[in-house]
Amino acid sequence: MQLASKGIMAGTTDGMFFPDKMITRAEFVSALVRMFDMLDLDAECTFDDIDRTDWYYSAAASAQAEGVVSGYADNTFRGEDDMPKDQMIVASANTLVTQMGYRIPQDIEALLERYLDRQELAGWALDGIALSTQANVLIYRTDSHFAPAYPMTRGDAAIILNRIFMKVW
DSSP states (O other), X not given: OHHHHTTSSOOOTTSOOOTTSBOBHHHHHHHHHHHTTOOOTTOOOOOTTOOTTXXXXXXXXXXXXXXXXXXXXXXXXXXXXXXXXXXXXXXXXXXXXXXXXXXXXXXXHHHHTTOXXXXXXXXXXXXXXXXXXXXXXXXXXXXXXXXXXXXXXXXXXXXXXXXXXXXXX
């Protein structure tokens, strides 16, 4: 309700939130952009799979310009794909760095050793996961795994966004 009242995250046109529905990359990045008022209508998006007519063009372009997202190696954004946990956490961490001045922790391995699946974490995600662990914006699993490929729901996103929001306000 707090995120909805601030215009950060909303439900559907019929007033439903659907917390168990998977959240897409476009939806989550758009929420981050709204939270930090990063929307730049003049920003140019360089992802090969986004067209100016896509509803999330300006949000993706703004997030790209701010260093919040970098996309895939093939220069795609894949906005309609469900967002896995590692990508959500890295985008969140990038936002903490670019918008709030957070710094990547020095002792990354000490922060990551708590995860039993540490060896499954991609190299590109380590800094962001460590920072998000330190900043306590994660949703922790009871089995002590990070589960990087776990698809995140709208409810998961709301929890993470609210934790970031509480650091801002």
